[in-house]
Structure formats: structure tokens, C-alpha cells
Amino acid sequence: MASKVYECISKIADIIIENKDFLTELDREIGDADHGINMARGYTEALGQLPQDESDIGAVLKKAGMVLLSKVGGASGPLYGTAYMKAAKAAAGKTELTVQDGKDILDAIIGGIKQRGKAERGEKTMLDAIIPGYEAYCAAADAGKDLAECLDAMCAAAAEGVEYTKTIIATKGRASYLGERSIGHQDPGATSSLLTMEAIRDWVRAL
Amino acid sequence: MKKLINGVDNVVDEMLNGMTAAFPEYIERVPGTDVVARTGAKKTDKVVLISGGGSGHEPAHGGYVGKGMLDAAVAGAVFTSPTPDQVYEAIKATECGKGALLIIKNYTGDVMNFEMAADMAADEDITVDKVVVADDVAVENSTWTTGRRGIAGTVFVHKIAGACAETGADLPEVKRVAEKVIANVRSMGMAVAPCTVPAVGKPGFDLAEDEVEIGIGIHGEPGTHREKISPVNDIVDHLVGKILDEGIYAEGDEVAVMVNGMGGTPLSELFIANLRVKEILDGKGIKIAKTVVGNYMTSLDMEGFSVTLLKLDDELKGYLNAPADTPAYKEV
Numbered sequence A: 001m002a003s004k005v006y007e008c009i010s011k012i013a014d015i016i017i018e019n020k021d022f023l024t025e026l027d028r029e030i031g032d033a034d035h036g037i038n039m040a041r042g043y044t045e046a047l048g049q050l051p052q053d054e055s056d057i058g059a060v061l062k063k064a065g066m067v068l069l070s071k072v073g074g075a076s077g078p079l080y081g082t083a084y085m086k087a088a089k090a091a092a093g094k095t096e097l098t099v100q101d102g103k104d105i106l107d108a109i110i111g112g113i114k115q116r117g118k119a120e121r122g123e124k125t126m127l128d129a130i131i132p133g134y135e136a137y138c139a140a141a142d143a144g145k146d147l148a149e150c151l152d153a154m155c156a157a158a159a160e161g162v163e164y165t166k167t168i169i170a171t172k173g174r175a176s177y178l179g180e181r182s183i184g185h186q187d188p189g190a191t192s193s194l195l196t197m198e199a200i201r202d203w204v205r206a207l
Numbered sequence B: 001m002k003k004l005i006n007g008v009d010n011v012v013d014e015m016l017n018g019m020t021a022a023f024p025e026y027i028e029r030v031p032g033t034d035v036v037a038r039t040g041a042k043k044t045d046k047v048v049l050i051s052g053g054g055s056g057h058e059p060a061h062g063g064y065v066g067k068g069m070l071d072a073a074v075a076g077a078v079f080t081s082p083t084p085d086q087v088y089e090a091i092k093a094t095e096c097g098k099g100a101l102l103i104i105k106n107y108t109g110d111v112m113n114f115e116m117a118a119d120m121a122a123d124e125d126i127t128v129d130k131v132v133v134a135d136d137v138a139v140e141n142s143t144w145t146t147g148r149r150g151i152a153g154t155v156f157v158h159k160i161a162g163a164c165a166e167t168g169a170d171l172p173e174v175k176r177v178a179e180k181v182i183a184n185v186r187s188m189g190m191a192v193a194p195c196t197v198p199a200v201g202k203p204g205f206d207l208a209e210d211e212v213e214i215g216i217g218i219h220g221e222p223g224t225h226r227e228k229i230s231p232v233n234d235i236v237d238h239l240v241g242k243i244l245d246e247g248i249y250a251e252g253d254e255v256a257v258m259v260n261g262m263g264g265t266p267l268s269e270l271f272i273a274n275l276r277v278k279e280i281l282d283g284k285g286i287k288i289a290k291t292v293v294g295n296y297m298t299s300l301d302m303e304g305f306s307v308t309l310l311k312l313d314d315e316l317k318g319y320l321n322a323p324a325d326t327p328a329y330k331e332v
Helices: A004-018 A020-030 A035-049 A057-071 A076-090 A099-117 A127-142 A147-165 A174-182 A188-205 B008-022 B084-094 B108-123 B154-166 B171-184 B232-244 B267-284 B314-321
Strands: B027-029 B035-038 B048-055 B072-078 B100-105 B128-133 B185-193 B211-214 B225-228 B254-261 B287-294 B303-312
Touching (some): A004 A020, A004 A057, A004 A188, A020 A035, A020 A174, A035 A057, A035 A076, A035 A188, A057 A076, A057 B084, A076 B084, A076 B108, A099 A127, A099 A147, A127 A147, A147 A188, B008 B048, B048 B154, B108 B128, B154 B314, B171 B185, B171 B314, B185 B254, B232 B303, B303 B314
Parallel strands (some): B254 B287
Antiparallel strands (some): B027 B035, B035 B072, B211 B225
């Protein structure tokens, strides 16, 4: 029987692969039209390579990070690869996750992406979905909500974050060459981050 | 799309195999990777120089692997940065105890993938450092963007840092020399017609029959503006003018010039462009110590060219004129 963590990553993979053309189209408008193609290639490979029966969440996340790192390429590969590797460190040895673990994992992911991408919030990147998502998750956690409710709060805030990326100029990545012409377009990386968070939420909700 | 290929998925693999088949005395493919290394790598006691990036810029970078220049080059998919594991393989295949210098063109993906490879190597106690080339003056407001792109000036970094490494200099010294080149090299390009990435199958952008894009990047990134085509002298005046506006080249200085073809422009036109570059520099009292004209940093089948100026001092000039023997760049 497949482990829970494998099932969850499979759910993320399905959603990303399903949205391959959508993500690529967003990237065509302000980048180089390969975000969906690259992400789908990485997750397709991950589905084939991840151990299905390993229950150590950290170990599976680490393997996923390695696969994305070596198969996605471009900027998304290192960023998502780093996100998974940092999450792996925070979840090392665990076979179940608490609400607090979720906080720690998100915090580690944000630290990793900031450092790798030398980016901050407000630069029209994936951080504009993940950081508000993290903050909403923490607020819900502090209010004593359960995991599914925390993930709901995270997704709602991340979706607002994606909308927000339409209103700002890109100052990182290839879209930055467009300057003001990047306004009006939602960031493909923030969008794939939201899709990832929603996939996790939906998977937890279906448990 | 008309392309002389066997399938879009085989382009990089077959290109690398064909390249090493053409120059077996210089380069070989590291088995199981997209890395091209000097034939018989790991036998020299020197700092190793590694570069690479997306494919589609041939002869960059595999063509610059050889004595006096690079030790290895890593090829990504067309116009897509290679992944960290591939860069790491290049380091492992060539590094021999004196450390490795990564020469990276300034693109978000390239910088991140090469940096991660450096982290992986550091975990294995291999000393790795990096330099980032950002010579494209067409990118304005670089504070508000990812910064200037690395384009044809990168070849001069390979040449000069390579010559320095060949003397047995240590890693900090080779890095210092590479950074001196980066500080003194500027480029700007233009396109008459776009390029077509094989996997995409259609041109990356559209240009009207009588239109050119000034300041184009080597992946077809937007330039500063579009205009009606004019005589090449006027175009060269504009490109060289933007480079001279940087204020680093003055009367009495010595420079190296590169007139680089984007892949689809005949040499005859590059020579015509070069003549104008010489006229401008002569007029400013800037002495040309070295000129190279040809396809050095291409953009698949794009039609167009770029001009690069490198300000020289005695040190850089010495390394520029030092011997190099690679498939695509020779100095005897």
C-alpha cells in the first residue's frame, strides 16, 4: 500500500500535470513559455521515481526535491527543489505531521526560497502566494484550528496573493525585463505554488 | 518550421555527440551526462574552469573547452539552464585539488542551478567559486530587474581567465582576473530576424519585413526598441554608442573587439559591421589591440549580431594573447 506522503505528492503531481497548459500560457505572457512544461516533466518523473511504500515523510520529500532539481531545469527547478529539500529537513524522520509541523515546514520552505532566489515578498514571485499562505496558516493555528482549517486559511490567503501579483511589477526573473508591461499578468510561479497548496488541502480534506 | 534535425527530443544529445566526434583530440563527453570535458581531463594540476548554460548558443560553451580556456562545459536543453546535478558532474569530472571556478551568464535559472551545484560540491569538500557575467548594456534599470544579461563578452572571460588558470594561478587569483574582465567588458546586440526553438516550432517573436529589434537578448528577450531597418553603419553607431556611453573606454585606451554573429548572419555582413566599429574607435582615439569576428555566442538561427568591447590593460592583454587551443577559439 502506498504511503500517505506518496499519495499526497501524487495528488500534487496530478494537479500540476493537469494544469500544464494553463501554467505555460501564463508564462508565455511574461516569461519564456515553459513553466508548465518543465513542472509537468519534473512531476511525471517524480511519480515514477518516488518510493511508494516509504513512510518517512522527510525521506520521500527529499527524494522529490532531488528529482525536481534534476528534471525541471530553469529557475523553477532549483526553487521547487529547494522547497522540497527544506521541507524534508523539517519533516525528517516523521511519519505523521501535526499543525505545528506544518508551520515549521512552511517556515523552512520560505527561508529556502528567499535564500535561493534572493527574493522577498512583493517581487511578483511564488513568495507572494506562499508567505501570505504561511501567515494565514499560523494565525489559524494560533487560534486553535485543526489542520484542515489551517490549510483552508492558507489557500484562501495564497489565492489572494496570486491576485495581488497581477497588480505589481516583476523585479525578479525573466519577467523583470518587461518592467511595467508585466502588470496585469498573474505570476506563473505564484500560481503553481497555489495549485500545490490547494492539492495538499484537498488531499487532507479527503482523508 | 524547417530544421535539419532528427527529432526535437534528440537535439542536444546528437549535437554533443557530433561535436565530440568532430574534435576527439580536444573534447569528450563525460559518460551519462551532458557535460563536455577536455579529453583526458583530471590530468592537469590547475584551477578548473567550468561554464555552460542552455544549448542553442554553439559554439558556446563546448567549443571553448581546451587548452587555455575551459576545462568543461555543461549543456542544458535549448535555452534552458542545465540542472545542478549536471554541473556537479562537470566539477567532479575535472576538479583536481586546486578548486573550480564556475563562469555563469547572468540569468536567474543559470545562477541558481550553478550555485546549487557549488553547494553540492562544497558538501564534498571541493573548493568552488563563481563569477557572473553581465555584459549586456541593453538592459536598463538593472536595479529593478534581474540585472544585465550575460552575452558574447563571456567568451573573453573564458579566454582570459583560462589563460590565467593555465599558468598555475590559484583560485582567488583566477577569480580576480575573471572579475576584472567582467568589469571591463560590455556588449550589445540586435536582430534582423528571430530564432526558432526546435521544441516550440515557431519563431520566438515576430518582426516585420522591414523591422529590426535593437538590444535583443540571446534568447530573443525584448531589447530596448524596434525600428525600421537602416544601413548597418547606423546600427553599429547605435550599438557602439550605447557601449561607449558606459564611460569606461577613453581616448588612448586599448580594447579588444568582438563582432559576434547570432547564427543566421553571413560573415560578409559581420565584416562590414566590423569595419564600422573600427572607424568609430579610430575616430575616438581608442586603439584596437585584437579583433575577433565570427559566430561565438549564437542564438540558434537568429539573424543579427552583437558588438563587444573589452578594455585592456597589460595584464588582460597578456592573457588575451596567450596560447589557446580549443575547437572554436585558437590563439597561437
